[in-house]
Amino acid sequence: MTAALAGRAREIVGPDNLLDDPAALVAYTVDGIRPAAMARPATAEEAATLLAAAGEQGAGVLPRGAGAHQHLGGVPSRADLVVDTTRLTGITDYEPADYVVAVRAGTRLRDLQAELGRHSQWLPLDPPGMSVATVGGIIAANRNGPRRLLYGPIRDMVIGIRVALPTGEVIKAGGKVVKNVAGYDLTKLFIGSLGAAGVITEATFKISPHPREGQTVFVTVPDRAAAHDLTTAIMRSYLLPAALEAANPAALRRLARAAGMALPEAGAWGVLLLTEGLAESRARHVSEMRSLAGSRGRMEVLDGAAHAALWAAAAEFPSPETHPGGIVCRAGGPIARWADVAARAEAMPAASGPVEILAHAGVGLLYAACGAAGGRALVEACAAGASAAGGYAVVEVAPPALKPTLPLWGAPPGGLDLMRRLREQFDPRGIMVPGRLGWGLS
Template identity: 40%
Template sequence: MERYRLNGMAPQAVRQPETVEEAAEVLREAARSGWAVVPWGSGAHQGFGHTPTRYDLALDLTRLSRILRHRPANLTVRVEAGIRLSDLNAALAEHGQWIPLDPPFGDQATIGGILAAGLSGPLRARYGTARDLLIGIRVALADGTLIQCGGEVVKNVAGYDLPKLFHGALGTLGVIVEAAFKLWPRPKTETTWAFSFARPEDALPLTLAMLRHPGFPLAVEALNGRAWEALRRALPLPEDPSARIWVLVRAGGWPAQVERLGRDAAAAAEGARVRERLPEATAITLWPQVPSIGIVAPAEVEGTLGVRLGLLPAQLAEGANALETASEIPVVWRAHGTLGLIYARAEGPLEALLQWASTLRSFALARGGHFTILGGPEPVKQALGLWAPLRPEVAVMQRIKAQLDPEGRLNPGRLGWA
């Protein structure tokens, strides 16, 4: 039971179905008993959202881990929700294909958990999010009813694209049991360049140059000095106490395309007063660690707060400086340099974390951006809400929740309502 504990709450029972039909039957059993259900995968993203208001049954889907159908010629795959992304991509690699996702804690994350959490990593700069790659889904509703949305061809939507409804809903609308994706060919060649700068302002010309580049980099990530130190503890990297920011540029594709992007990235960095450059063989080893920087793991909830700021790419330097000066507590952050999304985590007493988050929330809203709490102490979530601004779509989601789960038994309270 200890593995399924959430913020001090433990379930009365755990079920581990081995088929979709068994999972549906578990939900029917829970409906008869009036139990509140929390779906589980690896647990990598269980710290997101509010703590459930009720928690009777943990529904562990990790035994639903089969590849149901792979059509290499059509570039599509259908899988059960409990399969790990790393295992799925290892199987697809035999055909030179992949699902280009790299979410936080991606070595552990299951497909169902990735979709429910709605999180993607640096590769979204080139390929989009899991929502963009999803083409079909099978869901077990709160009463055990199985529904199918979408299909297994890339263009299969007429009317509402219902699979997207369950992306990012944290398992509050239904339990994802199967999913179908469009695939991408793996790049013919791939490399990474890493550049350090003294100030975020110095790095901005490079990130904006990559935003406009016709070669479409796979990812452009900016990391602050503390994030770099976190990487150094896991990997053999040079110490750089004078650098406040590193920028990683990842390229993949045909060799000539990659070579051109590398030349242009180096030229933009030189024009922006680059301080140091890593060897490419070292830089490319960073990516497995990068997506988890700035994210709070479920076991780190106490004393640690993780947030996401959504700004314009041109506001990256301003946002970086705001993160560093909003509080005296230590902050680790990274940013999607071509998208303007910044992930940050801070450690400190509850009052300091609340003040830090409140300042950043006001900063983002004043610039027309958005703010999200991704993990941390429940009192901070309750005080500020999970996200801002609150858009009219929230009322729509509440009505959908009332239709699909009228008794409020799937992850109740996770998004702030029953």
């Protein structure tokens, strides 16, 4: 970063909110790349002015919230300026009776949940990194968790957004009512973009009543086929679980340890059902699960601390902290085909090390993890299985040294030309997240 840009950034955010000391900037390193400076704007307008100044200098910009999802994407090709959103905090509009809340992007999810909880409401998200993640970071990374089955993904909860663009403009998309159909739905453009089109500064969500109480139905079954049969039976039933997971033996033992449970038998798969809400509804789920599980396997019902710890571990399964130095792949496809992808992943050579598999069986998503030595084999297995099922596979976690050798984003999707044209419109100088996106998009 040039001295001119550093001086301009200091003018915009103030000297106390610009960091250019190399030692202090180590905390903002992304995949081994240390930025030249970090600026912390207090308003959307300051963020937009920063981006415009960076564009004039051709400086590479990396948006950042709490840093919970910086492991996603490729290694940055350059990192001249980190735009940190942690001064953009607080709720800007909230009427509990409307079940809608507007909040600045640097607000931590846990702080938002605490305020909503005072009114027996919540934003039904349980993404990886939720103890530290900001709402803007969760949107930009499109992070979801096990409860996606009942409540839907974050893209269905965001109904309005405010963004600082690299052109120096601040735009709004969507609104503060759930049924907003005016114009193009630009909100979706920024969800999962990793900041490629601009820095999210505020978001409006539709929220839900808090279910308060929950229980886990924990069923161990002999093998993958039995787990698939049981999850299929659950999805065909009248039950409405908040989450439905299938775990292979290695992942199941990890979850059991997290919950303080006795370790399952060697080779056993697990099916985990989360039921939340009224006592009558939970009792019905437990009763129906006893019938569905039948002779398929052994069933336990968890509540209290063990129940909470189990689902916290399930939510954090894809995190790099859960698999330090390892590889995590995410595969998606038809709901009924998760077991086919799992079979491919488990068929890897034994020399590659153990593979842990956790499937969000009700939504057709699967996470597979192993050590770095088996990384390429795991990625190829997941890609082959997902392709055969009509789905996709991407790499979510990998050591920086391996990232350039792996197909992080999977096979090229349709519509790449349109994506490139959109990026050129929103970021004409190409300064945002250089090197982070796949298929030459950044």
